[in-house]
Amino acid sequence: MISSKPNVLVQGITGSEGTYWTEQMLANGTSVVAGCTPGKGGQEVAGVPVYSNVVEALDEHPIDLSVIFVPARFAKDAAVEAIEAGVLTTIVLAEFVPVHDTMEMLALARRAEAKLIGPNCPGIVFPGRDFVGIMPGWSERLFSPGRIGVVSRSGSLGALINLNLVAGGFGQSAFLGLGGDPIVGTTFRDALEWFELDPNTDAVVLLGEVGGPMEEEAAEFIPSMTKPVVAFIAGQNAPEGKKMGHAGAMVSGGKGTAASKMAALANAGAHVATVPSDVVTLVRNL
């Protein structure tokens, strides 16, 4: 669905964040066709028509993707509304979404055969094409059209590595921000499968974090890939048992540690960096 430029719905478009990022997306090539906020149907934001609900927006516009700019406690209802209305890809940006809500969104998305990205994610960027979410997709320091696929749980670490890649003369086919929560709709494995099939991608950079099984699970897919993978895992020095920033960054009982993730990725044939600045060096040496 994101392989070709999507028509985008912005849920929560009338809020300050929704309005600001809609303006940024429109100015940078994103096809934002509609917005929605309950009770605000009939208004316009940055020239984009606003509807009171997703079904009304779908009646008037072709919509491939919905991006949700509502606060954490309302994120599930908004995502459920989009998925039930038939939107095929939904991006939830909010941090602090209750994990039971995430499980419900994910189960619904699976049943509806829809894609969920996030929660607690920075969105997606296709340099030179468009972006959806809260990454500065317009920044020429961070993004340049190219052939490296970058997938990251974290927006800030993703920004750093993208900056290094562009400074090193590389560009990205796409940046996918998956989100830092223990459960997210789109996993590293999903992203690797997508990049493996993507004709615009030659190599993949995977930026993981301590906590959860997602990096180990992705490592199982790497041996079957034709494209090389460079990886970095943040939190190699995370104190055990302490809850670090993202809820996902929890280390317990030796599982989900940076060491176990780095070993699984290296054993699978990925090139694993120990410091962020090594990522671009490893990409150059591919």
Add this chain to the structure above:
Amino acid sequence: MFVEEHDAKQLIASGGIPIPPGQAVRSADAAYGAAGEIGGPVMVKAQVPSGKRGKGGGIVKCGTPDDAREAAARLLGSELGEFSVDRVLVEGCADIARELYAAVTIDPAAGGPLLMLSTEGGMDIEEVHANSPDKVQMLPIDIETGLGAGQAMDLAVGTDLDPQVHVALAAMLLTLYGMFRQYDAQLLEINPLAVTTDGDLIALDCKLVIDDNALFRQEAAGPERHIGTALELEAKQQDFLFVELDGDVGVLANGAGLTMSTMDAVTAHGGSPANFLEVGGMAYKRATPALGLVLKNPNVKSLLVNLCGAYARTDVIAEGLIAGFKELEPDIDVSFCIHGTGEARAQQLVREELGIDPHDSMDDAVREAIANAAARSGASA
């Protein structure tokens, strides 16, 4: 949030899961009185929001009320793990025939709830599972349909328990799953779940961890006991995620991913970070108090500011930091690396207001901060 045993038991009892008669008390004399009322031998159990109490000596079996008073006097005010004990649960003893393990948790790999049941419950359940995984039944649950009565019955019948216990066990599993959902639990565990000599089920211990992100709709959870250093508690009050570490390089970065990576780089270059502090999401607008927290740590000998803005605007963070520096006037060397959203203005502000040239390379900034910390330590030694 970890709900202490007594409070968790009150919740499951209100849902219909049997628990032993018991009272939570805050003095040795009250423990004596409670033991007398309950009658017979009692357990005196330290109430702290963490596991491993049994192995830590926090659970004492007492034959008489005098023993209970003595045990409570010893436990109250003592330290158990990271917590001081200010409450003990005095609880009647059950006649135990079997000890089971029952829990509902979240399986991050499947992205859904997981029901676990074993007939070999008790303190060593983890070893039981490690040595013979087949002794712990695991059932992934579809959150949309929930746990079915038939599924619960199949699990119960799958045990080697007396058939007369099967129906009660299945009913209890259904209740347990319902409460896991009702309380936004990350974990709801009964261990041990005793089968008494009369064939009744009773929850001897209960562990409930409620998702912090759901506390806005979980009023039953009650107040949370925070642990940590004085500085960590101060940070918590200001809604910052802050962990004090042993090193001497103060680290200030935006976002959990970049912050952890910065700490990794400090370690990789031979230094030692003094803290983890997340200034990400909306918190990037509060750089001034964040700086105050990092500088309050007496171990900090130099400061490393590493910003790479995506959603977070580095110029807004820089403004906040500059305000903090002017207010606190710290006697400390600071190394900056600033990139991403707002970088041109942020770099200019730091140059003009603080007279510091930000590094273009993060590794250079990291190395300088480590060298500065070492020089400062050497000078003070």
